[in-house]
Amino acid sequence: MTAELIALVVAAFIQFLHIGVSGYFMNATPEGRAWNQSPRDIPRDPGLKGGRAQRAAENHVTALLLFATAVLTLAVTDQFTGWTAVLAWVFVLARLLYIPAYVQGWSPARSGIWAVGALATALLLLAALF
Structure with a gap:
């Protein structure tokens, strides 16, 4: 398997890591654990770090889709x-650094870390075209 395909599989595992981090913060309180085990019909405030973890996970889904497009095209x-x-x-x-950067609120470093990953993906997409 090539380095790029291994990186794609690792990036997919990073999504599992995001899910775990989000779950950790979701279950950090007794109310959160009960809500997490419920059908989640009633929205709940995930808290500061829980909300950040959820947004970081959602961001990774988008980043992973673009990255996978580039790697699979290559x-x-x-x-x-x-x-x-x-x-x-x-x-x-x-993307690994993005998790603590987002959850811990490293500003403006979080945006810089995101930009590095996005630029790498854009360059991979360009490499696929040319």
Whole structure:
């Protein structure tokens, strides 16, 4: 398996990590645990860090879709290079750093970390086109 495809699988596991972090904050209080086990018909305030964790997870879904599009297009067209491998792992690292950056409120670093991952994805998409 290529470095880019391994990075894609790792990025998918990062989504599981996001789910776990969100669940941790969701279950941090007895009320949260009861709500989490309910059908969730009534919205609840997830709290500051819980809300951040949920938004970070939602952001990763979008980022993962774009990244997967780039990596799978590169795979199908057999265009992997050393550069695309570096970009794929830059994306993975940025997305890992994004979790504590968002949950802990690292501002403006969070935006910078997001931008690094987004730029890596954009460059991968461009590599797929050319």
